[in-house]
Amino acid sequence: MPAHRPAGYEQSSTFHPTFLYESLWLIGVALVLVWADRRFRMGHGRVFALYVLLYCAGRLWVELLRVDTANTIFGVRVNVWTAGLVGIGALVYLVISARKRPGREEVLTRETPVDEVPEGQEEPAVG
Numbered sequence: 001m002p003a004h005r006p007a008g009y010e011q012s013s014t015f016h017p018t019f020l021y022e023s024l025w026l027i028g029v030a031l032v033l034v035w036a037d038r039r040f041r042m043g044h045g046r047v048f049a050l051y052v053l054l055y056c057a058g059r060l061w062v063e064l065l066r067v068d069t070a071n072t073i074f075g076v077r078v079n080v081w082t083a084g085l086v087g088i089g090a091l092v093y094l095v096i097s098a099r100k101r102p103g104r105e106e107v108l109t110r111e112t113p114v115d116e117v118p119e120g121q122e123e124p125a126v127g
Contacts, residue, residue: 056087
């Protein structure tokens, strides 16, 4: 019904199915995360940072398709600003983390001998 359409779009009868786009994007993101972790053996929170980066990229794209009313800053939707800034933060973390701590964390087990415990870490609890 034209009465329920956003202002300025009363004559438009179709709109982008942004919920569908976002759902398909997130399925792709999940596949990329599994692939990237297996391929690059990510650690130190980098899989989560990659998720945040990819989610923000998709969110930015979907928000730019939307025609409903929203708060804006300098004519750009607040959600676009948020996705962009958080995505940049995730990218910065990915780059810095990969340079400072490459590879995965070392996992200590009960079977790890005391002399092999990395310096600065406590001996694994027994019990």
